[in-house]
Amino acid sequence: MERGARTLKAVVIHHDLSAxxxxxxxxxxxxxxxxEMGFDISLVTISPPKxxxxxxxxxxxxxxxxxxHKLLPFRLRMFGIYQRMFTLIPSLRVEGDICLVxxxxxxxxxTSKIPTISYCYFPVVALIQKMYPxxxxxxxxRAYFEPYRMTVGLLMGFAMKRNVVxxxxxxxxxxxxxxxGVDSIIIPPPVDVETFSKAFSREKEEDLIISLGRYAPEKKHEYAIYVLSKLPKNVRLKVIGTLAPTAVTYYNYLKRYAEKLGVADRVExxxxxxxxxxxxxxxxxKVLFHGYRGEHFGLAVAEAMAAGLIPVVWxxxxxxxxxxxxxxxxxLEEAPKAVMKALEASPSEREKVHKIAWNFSEEKFKKRFAFLIRSVLKMAK
Known part of the structure; x- marks a missing residue:
């Protein structure tokens, strides 16, 4: 993208692309x-991208x-929320025409002296409030989070009023x-609908439920196991996710929980x-069960819908x-009934959820975001 005879530079800030x-x-x-828009790009990060x-x-x-522009020559696999804050340091060395966080x-x-667009999935400082699990x-x-809350709470309050959120x-x-007290612009995240549509079928024969998401206590995969224990014995469950070394304890807990409820032979x-x-x-x-209450969007939910699975969610x-x-x-007591209804869904219902997922395609995301970028640059002239 050019302004006069000069190619515009975009600064993109993200702490770790390896996550x-x-x-x-x-x-x-x-x-x-x-x-694709023709920008020169400068990436600000903590760890070098692979x-x-x-x-x-x-x-x-x-x-x-x-x-x-990186802060460290290696990947730091911990202190994720603090890594975001530390991107302030390498950003000091960068100049550009627009900044995207x-x-x-x-x-x-x-870089806020130039137009800045910040994609805030959810204000992390809100996560200590009871209504947000x-x-x-x-x-x-809670102790780990407190220094972050105190520092970032002040920084975000100031930055929210300067950035396009x-x-x-x-x-x-x-x-x-x-x-x-800030109005933000809603642009749903990009979903790879084309890829997951390869799994779409109006007719699905197996009474199979999946619970999709990394193995972590906050994902509440145990809720899916509990729901399975209330369903007919022909129904099976697959829990699918990435497993970090720090999550092995939770993974083993899920195994024991399935045994305790007498459904270990139906859970994989x-x-x-x-x-x-x-x-x-x-x-x-046939069904995606999503146990995380208070999901900010639900990328896994949209991916499953693209594949024609009926989503059962909070x-x-x-x-x-x-x-x-x-x-x-x-x-949670209502969930088994909702799952049974989803297992019995008609082919037309699968077609319906599949079509909904296309609202979040990468193409639509790019169109919305490109329009925003051009609008912000135009206002900054």
């Missing part, structure tokens, strides 16, 4: 969009990013508005499977904004 989560998916898609790992995880080649927090970067509300994690759902919009815990294997499972499964959180109301539940 392979939803935020990294957003960052890689934004990098690709900026490249191009081949990114390509393997997201199917995107970001080798066009030639200018990288994709790690999820909103800080007053010195989080590990940061108790014990060790984008968020992913009405649920997150309301939290930002309540905490900071799988981890770190390749995409083609996940698509094969999705092509056979009626609280971002995922409740785009899933059919008849498959939502208010208490």
């Amino acid at each position: 392979r989560g939803g935020g990294e998916k957003v960052c890689v898609t934004v990098l690709e969009l900026l490249h 191009i081949e790992e990114i390509k393997k995880a997201f199917g995107k080649d970001v080798s066009f990013v030639k200018e990288v 994709t790690h999820g927090d909103v800080y007053p970067y010195l 989080s590990k940061y509300q108790h014990g060790f994690w 984008v968020t992913i759902s009405k649920f997150s919009y309301n939290a930002i508005k309540e905490l900071f 815990l799988v981890h770190d499977i390749p995409l083609n294997e996940l698509l094969d499972i999705m092509s056979r499964a 009626d609280y959180g971002g995922q409740s904004e785009f899933t059919p109301k008849e498959y939502q539940f208010h208490t």
